[in-house]
Amino acid sequence: MGLMSRANMLSTGLTLYHSPYSPHSRRGRIFIAEKGLEVKHIEVDLARGEQHEEAYRRINPRRVVPALVLADGTSIAEVTAIWRYLEGRYPETPMLGASIREAAMVTMWERRAELDGLLPAVEAIRNVVTGAPGRALAGPHDYLRIPALAIRSRERVENFYADINARLAQQEYVAGDYYSAADITCLVTLDFAKRALGMTISEDFTALKRWHGAVSSRPGAVA
């Protein structure tokens, strides 16, 4: 499969608003890279609070990245919605399942990875970081941090590592014997948990290590 050279990429007229530090943005970027789509990437400066400024709020009133803007100006926010649009319009190299049954399996496993892995990993860091107070959750509303939640969420990520290792001892990839969006969310979770929380993969989790090496070596993983 592999990524196409730039000359062979499929021109789309699409723009992705993203941040290099946002794990949700990376879910979008890898998907786009794996499908070989040429999409203009524009960085939103989260540290400067650009997501709260009027210009970006017109793109996504929920004030989170990523968002995909179509040639006619329509904005699509939320990673799963961006994926759904891209898969519908560019069905080659399916990432959301090549059949109805696969689509169900990819949706199920991708969702488990997000609910049990990525969301708690983000919670575990946002509820302890210093910086602007009252920003425990991304979005338009301010919420106080809850340190006890950071601890509980970290336990959840630890359980996620064990659970996904058990899954990968049975299957080559997360959703089955094919690479899919479920692998993207798992990879993003593990790499984010390592960077933000210092959580590495235990040597005992041999299946998880095998899988992490395989999916990290795909050209799209650098996106």
Added chain:
Amino acid sequence: MGLMSRANMLSTGLTLYHSPYSPHSRRGRIFIAEKGLEVKHIEVDLARGEQHEEAYRRINPRRVVPALVLADGTSIAEVTAIWRYLEGRYPETPMLGASIREAAMVTMWERRAELDGLLPAVEAIRNVVTGAPGRALAGPHDYLRIPALAIRSRERVENFYADINARLAQQEYVAGDYYSAADITCLVTLDFAKRALGMTISEDFTALKRWHGAVSSRPGAVA
């Protein structure tokens, strides 16, 4: 549109494992009813802990309802995965968008409703209820309750009411001018927040009240 009489329902050979008390189960039930599908419903007794027993763990190792079992025994868990399967196999009466663009809008709004509405509503009750300790989250792992999280999550649901009211002042339905799965998750959220948290819709939220009356009067709403 309306529900078909039982005689006119589409036979599927599918079985839904669910609980009448589970809001996620209701998301599945309404979707099935709106599409006019004949699906066998089997109740999982959550109060008795049937979801933790071996028989149900074989259906869904994540030990949550609902789960859809196909005629060949394949299990599909997670509401969005069940929906994806049903929409793929029974595309009439689309609930996940009638076009690629609508599919993106439904996915985006449905997801916002779940992340900002339903998940915090569930958190707000699970982190305060009495009963078995250490069961702050559904699933195979035990986690302690965090009362401060229950308070913060309730604030989030309050903000969700205001945000979705603003949306419905602009659009007839949540995702646009058509009923969709995004409306199902919003309806389930509001009805669950009322029952479990005593949160009613403020008289000031006229758009939300108008919409709630309309979607509640659909035959599928009783599912």
